[in-house]
Every structure is written in C-alpha cells, then in structure tokens.
Amino acid sequence: VQLQASGPGLVKPSETLSLTCAISGGSISDDNWWSWVRQPPGKGLEWIGEIYRDGTTNYNPSLKSRVTTSLDTPRNSFSLQLASVTAADTAMYFCAKAITPDAFKIWGRGTLVTVSS
C-alpha cells in the first residue's frame, strides 16, 4: 500500500485547508483507519484525526471544532478539511493507514501547507 497526500501548498488565513490522500495498492474499504497527522516546522507530530471505512470518525479534541474528514470510495482516497486556518496551522501534513489502536502501519511522504496572506 502506498499513500500520497496532495493539495494547495499555500492557504490564506481564515480560509479552509483541503487535502486529499490517494491510496494505491490497497482499498479505502480495507479494515483499518485512515488518519491525518501534521508536523509544524521544528516541532513534533500532532494527530489530527481518523476515519474508518464506514465513515466513523475520531478527532483530536483540540482541533475537533475545525476538522472534517471524508471518504471518496470511487477515487479510492480520503480527505481532510481544516477550517479557519491561521499561521499556527502551517505544517507538513501526513496521511497514514492506522491499525487502531496498534500503530500507524503505512505513511505517505507528507505535503507542506503554508498559511499566509
């Protein structure tokens, strides 16, 4: 299985960040959770949230009010939307396949998103 996150590299403050993670070599309907993790420059990783194949979601409480994740079964991909972004949301965003609660089994390379006007 390989994952590749993609989306705009630059988002304006107060707008919505939207990313898609394309899955190859596997199916969005596999029995695992599809996750988003981010890493601000010079800082540690932060879990954003996850979505199961049936649409069940879990989110980081600190981001929950601004996060939405969704599945795109025909395109074999899943997506992240983060609303009302600020400079603090500037980070490398990773998508991952998680065997919750065991571990993040497969990661994508990550995509850098900068929030700036």
Add this chain to the structure above:
Amino acid sequence: QSALTQPASVSGSPGQSITISCTGTSADVGRYKYVSWYQHHPGEAPKLLIYNVNYRPSGVSHRFSASKSGNTASLTISGLQPEDEANYFCSSYTTRSTWVFGGGTQLTVL
C-alpha cells in the same frame, strides 16, 4: 493529552548501541501496550519500526528492539549503521481514544 517526551538528540558511532526514551503518563504509555516507534528520513515517508511495545513488523531489522517500564518506553538500536541516521519518534494510544506523539529524537551516527 500532552506530547510524549523524547530527548532532542542522541549520537553514537558505527557498531555501538543507543537507546531513545519516550516518557508519557498513566493515560497513555503507562496504560496500554499500544506504544509504537517510527523512523523518519527527511523527505521520505515515516516507517513503522515497532508496534505494541516490542513487536517488529516483517522486514524490520532485528537491530531494532524496544521495551516499556511504567510510563516510559524505550527504543534500542544495536550495531549502529550510517543509514540509521534519521529522526525517531514514538506514539501511544490514549485513554481518550486519541493518539499522542513524541517530539522526535534526531540520531546522529558519528
């Protein structure tokens, strides 16, 4: 949950062994067996090295081992090789059904 605590950096010479610690709380590392370790070379996808405290996925070298005592987990890399130079981070599932990560440890192979 706060991030798990890791040393910012460690170093060792080829052939030596190093250990990286990961300290959490009774709500994450100390509570469950769901502690995992990852290797991350810049520009690449992070790689799972250890899951459920001390299990290696197929294909991961036996030079990587791990353990846990109380609220602290540890990753040991034996027989250091130049290609081991990377960032290593830990993760744990938590009592709030969320995930928490360590700040990452940069390993330098001298």
